[in-house]
Structures are given as C-alpha cells and as structure tokens.
Amino acid sequence: MxxxxxxxxxxxxxxxxxxxxxxxxxxxxxxxxxxxxxxxxxxxxxxxxxxxxxxxxxxxxxxxxxxxxxxxxxxxxxxxxxxxxxxxxxxxxxxxxxxxxxxxxxxxxxxxxxxxxxxxxxxxxxxxxxxxxxxxxxxxxxxxxxxxxxxxxAGELVTFGIQPTRPETGYGYVRCLPANGRAVRTVDAFVEKPDAEIAENYVADQDTFWNAxxxxxxxxxxxxxxxxxxxxxxxxxxxxxxxxxxxxxxxxxxxxxxxxxxxxxxxxxxxxRTDRIALMPMDAGWDDVGSWTYLDRLPAADDAGNRTQGDVLLQNAQDNIVHSSKRLVALSGVSDLIVVETADAILVAHKQDAQSVKTLVKQLESLGREEAEHLQRVYRPWGFYESIAYGSRFQTKRISVKPGAKLSLQMHHHRAEHWVIVQGTAVVERGGERFMLSENESTFIPIGTTHRLENPGNIPLDLIEVQSGAYLGEDDIVRFDDVYGRSETSEPEAAASGPASPSQTPAAATV
Known part of the structure; x- marks a missing residue:
C-alpha cells in the first residue's frame, strides 16, 4: 500500500x-x-x-x-x-x-x-x-x-493496572509478583471476571490490579x-x-x-501468552464506564444521593440515577433505580441489574427493533435528521444541513416529499430544475422525481420534510450521485429496514 x-x-x-x-x-x-x-x-x-x-x-x-x-x-x-x-x-x-x-x-x-x-x-x-x-x-x-x-x-509489552477500590465481578484483573522496589510490576497471571468473594479479596491485595x-x-x-x-x-x-x-x-x-x-x-x-509483559500501576481516576452505575461514582446531585441530568423532579426518592433527554421525568417514593428517558425509549432498571441492560438490547435486536440501532436524531456527514411525527402513509422530519454540505441526488418510487425552509437558504435540484429557497418558502417533490438539497450558506439549513405515500421503507431509494462516496447500496441514511409498522418507527431515507 x-x-x-x-x-x-x-x-x-x-x-x-x-x-x-x-x-x-x-x-x-x-x-x-x-x-x-x-x-x-x-x-x-x-x-x-x-x-x-x-x-x-x-x-x-x-x-x-x-x-x-x-x-x-x-x-x-x-x-x-x-x-x-x-x-x-x-x-x-x-x-x-x-x-x-x-x-x-x-x-x-x-x-x-x-x-x-x-x-x-x-x-x-x-x-x-x-x-x-x-x-x-x-x-x-x-x-x-x-x-x-x-x-x-527496552522491549517489554506494558499493560496499565488500576488498584481496585471496590469488588467488580465484571472486570478483568492482573495479578503481579510482590513489588521489588521498581515502579513497574512483573505480571504473574491474568484473571478474567472473578466471582464476588474473590473480587472482594482483591480489593485488599496490593499485588492485584484491574486490567485497564x-x-x-x-x-x-x-x-x-x-x-x-x-x-x-x-x-x-x-x-x-x-x-x-x-x-x-x-x-x-x-x-x-x-x-x-x-x-x-x-x-x-x-x-x-508472551514472556515479556509488565504492568505499570496508574492512579488517575480511571473508570471503564461499563454501565449506568458509572454515574454513581460522580458527585451526588442532592442530599438524598440522587444523580440527575435534564428535566427531573424528585419526591421522597433516594440514590437514583435519572437522565432526561427531552421530557419531564418525575420519581416519587423509590430508591436505587436507573431511569433513562430518550425521545423514543425509556429504561427503568434496578441498579443491581445494570449489567443486564446488554441482554435487553439483544432482545431488541432479535425483534428487529429500530430502538437498538439509532437514536431519534440520526447524524450523517451532511448534518442530521430526526423524526417529529409519523403515522399511516406519512412521516414528518426535521432536517439540518451543515454549511457547504449537500445530500445525494436521489429518487423514490413510492413516496412524495414536501420541504419547508425554516432557517437558512437552500439550493434545490428537482428534475431538470435548479432553484433557491429561503426561509418560509417551500417546494414539492413528486413521486419518481430526482432531487437533491444543498446548503450554500454560512449557517445551518433547517427544514421540515413531510413524506407521504403508500410505502415509506428505506429501500425505496435510488441514489445517482453522492459527494461522500456512498453508492446506492452503501450505508443507508435512515434506520428502518422495511416498511413502517405500528411497533416500529417508519423509515426515513434521507440521503
């Protein structure tokens, strides 16, 4: 090469x-x-x-x-x-x-x-x-x-170790030989995810470290x-x-x-397996951020031990982790819970069950649920889009295009689109036309018409897109040209893999 x-x-x-x-x-x-x-x-x-x-x-x-x-x-x-x-x-x-x-x-x-x-x-x-x-x-x-x-x-492979501060059964550990006066330690053995009793013993063992x-x-x-x-x-x-x-x-x-x-x-x-391995202890406030309980190790938000972010209201609640992305989240009379709100999903779990969130996601994946793949706001090289509302035969989205960026030249067989400019200036290609739109102006893209959107300005271009048609699946897209090198069959812009259903956010093939 x-x-x-x-x-x-x-x-x-x-x-x-x-x-x-x-x-x-x-x-x-x-x-x-x-x-x-x-x-x-x-x-x-x-x-x-x-x-x-x-x-x-x-x-x-x-x-x-x-x-x-x-x-x-x-x-x-x-x-x-x-x-x-x-x-x-x-x-x-x-x-x-x-x-x-x-x-x-x-x-x-x-x-x-x-x-x-x-x-x-x-x-x-x-x-x-x-x-x-x-x-x-x-x-x-x-x-x-x-x-x-x-x-x-000098030729050693050096791994970094953290002195344990609590028994962690989900971490790997490195056991070292007794210290010999050098800062670097000689590795004796690697221990993968010990049981609770062994992990408890490791906390007091000065020769055993978390594998960082x-x-x-x-x-x-x-x-x-x-x-x-x-x-x-x-x-x-x-x-x-x-x-x-x-x-x-x-x-x-x-x-x-x-x-x-x-x-x-x-x-x-x-x-x-190597015979040239050493460990360097490191005391730098390390954490692998392996679950939501990571936030428990940050300063508490109130005297009751609750850690919160976003719009949260608490009443008689203790030691909870609460994250709100958009909506008000209110807790009353509960403790030791993890509550995480996003635009399309809410998690409620006991802190002791924090590690099992991974298996919950596997269930979502096996069901083909969109919520395992994407947040409601989906980022693309040209900016981002997010669904605002959807139902039978329609979807409404907010689209934001970065200054100087453009979407691919594309066409859909089964849906039409209506664009309303909210902020900025747009250059629109529609069929054989090329024209500009400013704030509060709009255009209609009929089914089967090639189209492209570009932001020629110095501020983000924001618009509302209303899709309508019998089929809003992501595979209803033909891509003709793309400045980011993505082919027609490469990375899709929207999240769904098929037609919309009541249990799944409909596709949003914005390219």
Missing amino acids: EDPYTSEHPARTPGRIVVPVILAGGSGTRLWPLSRRQKPKQFLALGGQRRSLFQQTVLRSAAIARVAPPMIVGSASHRFLIDEQLAEIDHEPDCIVLEPAGRDTAPAVAIAAQQVANRYGPDAMALVMPADHAIDDTEAFVAAVNAAADVAE GMFLFRADRMLEDLEALEPDLMQNARHALIGAEVDGRMLCLDTVAFRGCRSISIDYAVLE
Missing part, C-alpha cells in the same frame, strides 16, 4: 516517539437507550461533560511527551461521526483506520502496529487506548505513560509476538492493510482479508 501522507505529515520526531492508537469501535449496549449501535457510548458526553469520551481520549493523549498525532481505529459505519467529532475539537489525526466488521481488539492492534512501524519506524511506540473510558487526572495519566515508555522502549485495557509497546515487539503466536491472524491483518482503499486520511481495510481475521482480544492473543 502506498503511503498517502508522506508529503503532508509532519517530520518524524527523532528519538522516542509515542503514537496514540485509539480503539473507537464497540457498541456500548450497557448504556442503552442513550447509547445506540449507530452512536455508541464513546461518542456521547456523559455526566455533564462538554466533550464525548472519544474526544476526551484524543485530547488527553496530546499531553504525552513526544507524542504523534493519534491513529484512530473504528467501525466503517462510524466514519463520518469520528471525522465530525475530531473536527469539533480541531484535532487532526494521523489516520482513521476503518474496520468493515467487528473482530475484537487483536486484529485492530495488529493493523495499528504495522501502520505505526510503516509511518514512524519499527521502534516507535504505540499506546493503545479504548475510546470509551473515563480518566479524571490527566497529569497522573501522563506520568504513568511516560514512566511506562522507558520500560516499553491500555497497552504500550514498541511496534516491532508486538509484531514479533503476533507473528509467533497468531500467524494466521497476522497474515490476514497484513493483507487487510495492503489492500486498504485510501480516502483522504481514512484507510478502508480490505473486507475479505479483515473478515478472515479470527475474533479475539489482544489479551488472549498475546498479552496472556
């Missing part, structure tokens, strides 16, 4: 360099209904934060000594979301590696290690971090990484172990990178080769 960045990328830093590799895949189902497959938890701002977990991870990595621009590894279905969130924090990545399917962390690390070696040399170091963890103390995080870099530079899922290593060292321990995976990962399509700073991995990689975590593939 030819290197598309040679002329644009800054000169390589002499001496030790650390390349942040941010793993931005994952579905975050335990934080449903706020987290959905098309916008999982790493892209959400939680606990009153202004930035998403992904954005916080990117910004935190910039504080590391002799750091390179970050390398992002994520799902192809999130490519525009990743790009937009990077733009919001004005951060330019080294590259964005797009996976065509989920294959756990080992294939992602294998490809990232190759790319780091190609871009910065085989002795450059990669710092692998999940995009969906929270770290409160950036200074302590940086100090731990800088200390670990000395060890990794973060790793630092020289690229050549990781590649050596992958070649020795997972040769088939390594071969497929290499071919996936060689066959990648380059689109600006995005590397779209070869689908066939990547799907040939077996799905396995880097822990199982390498870290638990």
Whole structure:
C-alpha cells in the first residue's frame, strides 16, 4: 500500500516517539437507550461533560511527551461521526483506520502496529487506548505513560493496572509478583471476571490490579509476538492493510482479508501468552464506564444521593440515577433505580441489574427493533435528521444541513416529499430544475422525481420534510450521485429496514 501522507505529515520526531492508537469501535449496549449501535457510548458526553469520551481520549493523549498525532481505529459505519467529532475539537489525526466488521481488539492492534512501524519506524511506540473510558487526572495519566515508555522502549509489552477500590465481578484483573522496589510490576497471571468473594479479596491485595485495557509497546515487539503466536491472524491483518482503499486520511481495510481475521482480544492473543509483559500501576481516576452505575461514582446531585441530568423532579426518592433527554421525568417514593428517558425509549432498571441492560438490547435486536440501532436524531456527514411525527402513509422530519454540505441526488418510487425552509437558504435540484429557497418558502417533490438539497450558506439549513405515500421503507431509494462516496447500496441514511409498522418507527431515507 502506498503511503498517502508522506508529503503532508509532519517530520518524524527523532528519538522516542509515542503514537496514540485509539480503539473507537464497540457498541456500548450497557448504556442503552442513550447509547445506540449507530452512536455508541464513546461518542456521547456523559455526566455533564462538554466533550464525548472519544474526544476526551484524543485530547488527553496530546499531553504525552513526544507524542504523534493519534491513529484512530473504528467501525466503517462510524466514519463520518469520528471525522465530525475530531473536527469539533480541531484535532487532526494521523489516520482513521476503518474496520468493515467487528473482530475484537487483536486484529485492530495488529493493523495499528504495522501502520505505526510503516509511518514512524519499527521502534516507535504505540499506546493503545479504548475510546470509551473515563480518566479524571490527566497529569497522573501522563506520568504513568511516560514512566511506562522507558520500560516499553527496552522491549517489554506494558499493560496499565488500576488498584481496585471496590469488588467488580465484571472486570478483568492482573495479578503481579510482590513489588521489588521498581515502579513497574512483573505480571504473574491474568484473571478474567472473578466471582464476588474473590473480587472482594482483591480489593485488599496490593499485588492485584484491574486490567485497564491500555497497552504500550514498541511496534516491532508486538509484531514479533503476533507473528509467533497468531500467524494466521497476522497474515490476514497484513493483507487487510495492503489492500486498504485510501480516502483522504481514512484507510478502508480490505473486507475479505479483515473478515478472515479470527475474533479475539489482544489479551488472549498475546498479552496472556508472551514472556515479556509488565504492568505499570496508574492512579488517575480511571473508570471503564461499563454501565449506568458509572454515574454513581460522580458527585451526588442532592442530599438524598440522587444523580440527575435534564428535566427531573424528585419526591421522597433516594440514590437514583435519572437522565432526561427531552421530557419531564418525575420519581416519587423509590430508591436505587436507573431511569433513562430518550425521545423514543425509556429504561427503568434496578441498579443491581445494570449489567443486564446488554441482554435487553439483544432482545431488541432479535425483534428487529429500530430502538437498538439509532437514536431519534440520526447524524450523517451532511448534518442530521430526526423524526417529529409519523403515522399511516406519512412521516414528518426535521432536517439540518451543515454549511457547504449537500445530500445525494436521489429518487423514490413510492413516496412524495414536501420541504419547508425554516432557517437558512437552500439550493434545490428537482428534475431538470435548479432553484433557491429561503426561509418560509417551500417546494414539492413528486413521486419518481430526482432531487437533491444543498446548503450554500454560512449557517445551518433547517427544514421540515413531510413524506407521504403508500410505502415509506428505506429501500425505496435510488441514489445517482453522492459527494461522500456512498453508492446506492452503501450505508443507508435512515434506520428502518422495511416498511413502517405500528411497533416500529417508519423509515426515513434521507440521503
């Protein structure tokens, strides 16, 4: 694969360099209904934060000594979301590696290690971090990484460990040999999700740590172990990178080769099997944000221990987690509940049952429910849309188009559309016509007519779209041209996979 960045990328830093590799895949189902497959938890701002977990991870990595621009590894279905969130924090990545399917962390690390070696040399170091963890103390995080870099530079694979503060049966643990005076610890064994009694004992054990899922290593060292321990995976990962399509700073991995990689975590593939592994303790306010009870570890909103966000009213309620996105949520005479309201779904669960939200989402997926996939507001490279109302033979949506952006040129066989401009100026293509609309003006798109919408202005273009017809399914779309490189059969704009039904939000094929 030819290197598309040679002329644009800054000169390589002499001496030790650390390349942040941010793993931005994952579905975050335990934080449903706020987290959905098309916008999982790493892209959400939680606990009153202004930035998403992904954005916080990117910004935190910039504080590391002799750091390179970050390398992002994520799902192809999130490519525009990743790009937009990077733009919001004005951060330019080294590259964005797009996976065509989920294959756990080992294939992602294998490809990232190759790319780091190609871009910065085989002795450059990669710092692998999940995009969906929270770290409160950036200074302590940086100090731990800088200390670990000395060890990794000598050839060790370094994992980061957190001293347990509570018994967690959902975490992995790393058991170390007794301390020998060095800051870095020698790993004895990995322990996967112990029972409650063992987890309780680990809290008082100074030699046992939570596995933070973060790793630092020289690229050549990781590649050596992958070649020795997972040769088939390594071969497929290499071919996936060689066959990648380059689109600006995005590397779209070869689908066939990547799907040939077996799905396995880097822990199982390498870290638990290598003989050159060390642990660096880190005390930086780390949390994996693994369920809604994460919010329990943030400051309470009131004297009764309730944590709330949004429009919430409480009466005789204690120790609840309540999140309101739009509507008033009122609780009276209850305790230890998780209540999360979004525009299209409401979750009510006991705190003790927080981990089972994941199985609830699996039920939704098996039923083909839209609520497992999308929030009501769906983001696209040109902006977003959200359903306002729907019923038999109609749907009403709000559409917002970013300045300078345009939708694809498209046509529908079974529905007509009526557009009313609320804010901004629109350039409309309709059949053979091309004309402009301003605020309070409208146009009608008959069934079977090609059409496109563009925002030529400097402010967002907002409009109301009313769809009408016998069939509003997403597959009623023919796409002729798209500035974002999506083909007629590529990523659909709307969420539903078929015709609307009373139990499922109707399709909204806005492209």
